[in-house]
Amino acid sequence: MLKAFFFCNSGAEANESAIKLIKKFGNITNQGKESIILAAESSFHGRTLAALSATGQPKYQKGFEPMMKGFKFFEFNNFDSVKKLFQDCENNDQKISGVLVEPIQGEGGVIPGSKIFFKSLRDICDKYNALLILDEVQSGVARTGKMWGYENLGIEPDAFTLAKGLGGGHAIGALLVKEKANIFSPGDHASTFGGNPFACRAALTVLEEINRRNLINNVYLRGEELRAGFEGLSKKFPNIINGKRGLGLIQGLVINSNYADAKEITVKAFDKGLLVVPAGGNVVRIVPPLVISRREINILLDKLNSIFEEF
Numbered sequence: 001m002l003k004a005f006f007f008c009n010s011g012a013e014a015n016e017s018a019i020k021l022i023k024k025f026g027n028i029t030n031q032g033k034e035s036i037i038l039a040a041e042s043s044f045h046g047r048t049l050a051a052l053s054a055t056g057q058p059k060y061q062k063g064f065e066p067m068m069k070g071f072k073f074f075e076f077n078n079f080d081s082v083k084k085l086f087q088d089c090e091n092n093d094q095k096i097s098g099v100l101v102e103p104i105q106g107e108g109g110v111i112p113g114s115k116i117f118f119k120s121l122r123d124i125c126d127k128y129n130a131l132l133i134l135d136e137v138q139s140g141v142a143r144t145g146k147m148w149g150y151e152n153l154g155i156e157p158d159a160f161t162l163a164k165g166l167g168g169g170h171a172i173g174a175l176l177v178k179e180k181a182n183i184f185s186p187g188d189h190a191s192t193f194g195g196n197p198f199a200c201r202a203a204l205t206v207l208e209e210i211n212r213r214n215l216i217n218n219v220y221l222r223g224e225e226l227r228a229g230f231e232g233l234s235k236k237f238p239n240i241i242n243g244k245r246g247l248g249l250i251q252g253l254v255i256n257s258n259y260a261d262a263k264e265i266t267v268k269a270f271d272k273g274l275l276v277v278p279a280g281g282n283v284v285r286i287v288p289p290l291v292i293s294r295r296e297i298n299i300l301l302d303k304l305n306s307i308f309e310e311f
């Protein structure tokens with residue numbers, strides 16, 4: 001059950017607060033051992049210094065080194081690489097205090113987490129008394145066809161962060177914690193505009209509208225149509241499209257680098273009035289509004305079709 005919330009202004013700030021939370025948890029539980037935070041390779045957690053240090057993509061860190069100490073990186077969806085880090089830390093008198101990870105990597109190339117990986121991650125965090133914190137900044141608030149991205153994974157985190165969809169266009173971020181992670185005392189963390197009534201009212205309206213319009217169902221249905229459309233595009237353009245993946249209304253088309261560059265496709269899409277965004281691994285990421293209609297999904301697919309016909 002959720003025990004406490006911290007409201008802030010962005011995803012990076014929400015993750016910054018999650019990182020501070022893990023550090024405090026480490027100081028309480030590590031008995032003087034050096035505290036380590038695990039994060040995933042090809043992750044993205046934001047542009048502030050701690051969030052950037054947790055981001056497993058050197059291209060975002062370049063020019064701003066040195067990063068904050070105390071982060072180690074595992075391969076996403078590869079539990080052996082997580083296990084090895086826990087063992088290495090134990091052998092070096094270090095203690096892993098927490099793991100910060102996205103349920104579905106967005107910037108990294110629209111890579112859904114695997115259920116078996118997250119189940120093992122949950123178990124190892126319990127075994128070593130580490131916090132499992134999910135970055136739901138991109139995946140949260142119905143984006144994947146469930147209210148929270150982690151509902152696709154069959155696990156419960158100790159805490160999770162939100163932003164993007166929570167404000168429906170207005171700036172807000174949040175850290176939500178359950179019992180084990182409910183360790184901030186008054187004065188530990190704050191922000192001038194954190195929890196301001198306007199942003200919170202906007203977020204409440206978003207949540208009410210998601211309920212009232214049954215948007216989770218819309219995300220699921222439109223997501224299935226998008227998936228079917230991508231199936232068709234993949235068959236029609238097998239040389240250009242190498243694969244497709246995603247959940248609900250966060251989907252990606254993996255582009256064959258020998259034929260095209262995802263960035264080039266996003267520029268062409270922009271010229272046609274279609275906003276898509278490149279992601280790691282030469283992926284075109286499609287994250288339409290949760291209110292998108294069936295007709296608009298067809299327009300989106302027609303535009304992508306006409307772009308691929310140009311190659």
Ligand SMILES: Cc1ncc(COP(=O)(O)O)c(C=O)c1O
Pocket residue numbers: 010011012013015044045046047102106107135136137138139163164
């Ligand atoms: C998973 C994830 N975490 C954190 C962030 C950072 O959020 P913000 O840009 O609101 O600081 C992003 C932004 O793309 C994100 O995708």
